[in-house]
Amino acid sequence: xxxxxxxxxxxxxxxxxxxxxxxxxxxxxxxxxxxxxxxxxxxxxxxxxxxxxxxxxxxxxxxxxxxxxxxxxxxxxxxxxxxxxxxxxxxxxxxxxxxxxxxxxxxxxxxxxxxxxxxxxxxxxxxxxxxxxxxxxxxxxxxxxxxxxxxxxxxxxxxxxxxxxxxxxxxxxxxxxxxxxxxxxxxxxxxxxxxxxxxxxxxxxxxxxxxxxxxxxxxxxxxxxxxxxxxxxxxxxxxxxxxxxxxxxxxxxxxxxxxxxxxxxxxxxxxxxxxxxxxxxxxxxxxxxxxxxxxxxxxxxxxxxxxxxxxxxxxxxxxxxxxxxxxxxxxxxxxxxxxxxxxxxxxxxxxxxxxxxxxxxxxxxxxxxxxxxxxxxxxx
Numbered sequence: 001x002x003x004x005x006x007x008x009x010x011x012x013x014x015x016x017x018x019x020x021x022x023x024x025x026x027x028x029x030x031x032x033x034x035x036x037x038x039x040x041x042x043x044x045x046x047x048x049x050x051x052x053x054x055x056x057x058x059x060x061x062x063x064x065x066x067x068x069x070x071x072x073x074x075x076x077x078x079x080x081x082x083x084x085x086x087x088x089x090x091x092x093x094x095x096x097x098x099x100x101x102x103x104x105x106x107x108x109x110x111x112x113x114x115x116x117x118x119x120x121x122x123x124x125x126x127x128x129x130x131x132x133x134x135x136x137x138x139x140x141x142x143x144x145x146x147x148x149x150x151x152x153x154x155x156x157x158x159x160x161x162x163x164x165x166x167x168x169x170x171x172x173x174x175x176x177x178x179x180x181x182x183x184x185x186x187x188x189x190x191x192x193x194x195x196x197x198x199x200x201x202x203x204x205x206x207x208x209x210x211x212x213x214x215x216x217x218x219x220x221x222x223x224x225x226x227x228x229x230x231x232x233x234x235x236x237x238x239x240x241x242x243x244x245x246x247x248x249x250x251x252x253x254x255x256x257x258x259x260x261x262x263x264x265x266x267x268x269x270x271x272x273x274x275x276x277x278x279x280x281x282x283x284x285x286x287x288x289x290x291x292x293x294x295x296x297x298x299x300x301x302x303x304x305x306x307x308x309x310x311x312x313x314x315x316x317x318x319x320x321x322x323x324x325x326x327x328x329x330x331x332x333x334x335x336x337x338x339x340x341x342x343x344x345x346x347x348x349x350x351x352x353x354x355x356x357x358x359x360x361x362x363x364x365x366x367x368x369x370x371x372x373x374x375x376x377x378x379x380x
Contacts, residue, residue, distance in 0.1 A: 020267055021144075025139075026101070029105065029136070031100050032096070037105060042116060055087070085371055104187050106366050142258060144240060148239050156209075160200065165311065165315055170248070173185050189289075268321060
């Protein structure tokens with residue numbers, strides 16, 4: 001939930017816009033062999049060791065988080081994500097547990113969840129009540145360096161119409177609490193209960209960005225800067241933007257596909273002289289709802305026409321818009337291959353739904369998603 005992967009240097013961001021540094025955070029569920037949430041995620045994280053990136057506790061005792069170090073290429077990001085997943089999966093297996101890249105709980109968790117023993121998390125639970133104690137979701141957050149906060153605000157404005165398309169790419173929460181939800185990203189609907197969640201407004205300046213956050217804080221809708229849960233935001237510590245709209249990806253390749261597309265859009269925004277499309281939050285929120293329902297196999301907002309279009313068409317337009325930046329960063333062929341794979345194999349949500357429909361057993365989806373030690377070790 002915090003910003004930890006944004007260690008990108010401002011010098012790196014301004015020196016070469018065609019290869020902006022970036023980082024990726026992933027949140028996971030820790031479950032027992034049957035797929036029920038375990039309260040031992042804290043033990044899994046505390047026992048894990050890694051010389052690149054970071055491993056962190058999360059809001060609940062059933063979640064674990066990883067964060068890469070600063071990445072310069074998609075190959076570097078893939079190596080780190082695979083290694084981080086492998087380490088957590090091994091520590092979970094050592095405790096007869098499983099690591100699950102699912103954006104929502106797959107089984108009915110009537111026993112509820114416990115909050116991690118951390119002063120800040122306990123304060124959040126006391127202040128926000130059932131929202132904190134019942135919202136067990138896992139996201140994927142992408143951090144990309146920008147030269148300064150003023151540039152960052154301009155980037156956020158540029159990204160807003162692309163948020164629905166970016167949401168569809170890692171949609172990975174079709175099944176939740178033992179049922180097919182009818183959504184590809186049920187996490188997005190659940191996460192929206194936090195008062196500071198949802199699309200960021202269009203900001204005229206950095207001052208307006210800061211005063212908006214301060215007003216939300218004074219209202220009690222967030223306790224600190226770390227609780228700015230907009231789908232995209234500025235770091236409060238370093239000059240980076242953070243994309244937060246996505247589900248945790250079913251596999252590292254889809255997470256890095258999201259990251260490279262985001263980096264391409266950021267670089268394009270920094271070099272673009274065109275004004276950002278002014279889209280009201282009410283309309284954007286409606287399109288994000290549609291994207292969370294339809295996923296990669298449906299329709300979403302096309303930023304060029306401001307109308308619904310097939311997701312594959314919109315993603316194609318995203319690539320066309322940022323082709324120069326993707327090519328300069330060495331990401332273009334990787335992105336094209338990832339999009340082709342997404343079109344042929346479906347998203348994580350598509351695969352969840354297909355698996356669930358065979359026998360309507362959420363345990364089958366647990367087996368589908370769980371990161372096994374054997375497969376993880378081959379990726380180290």
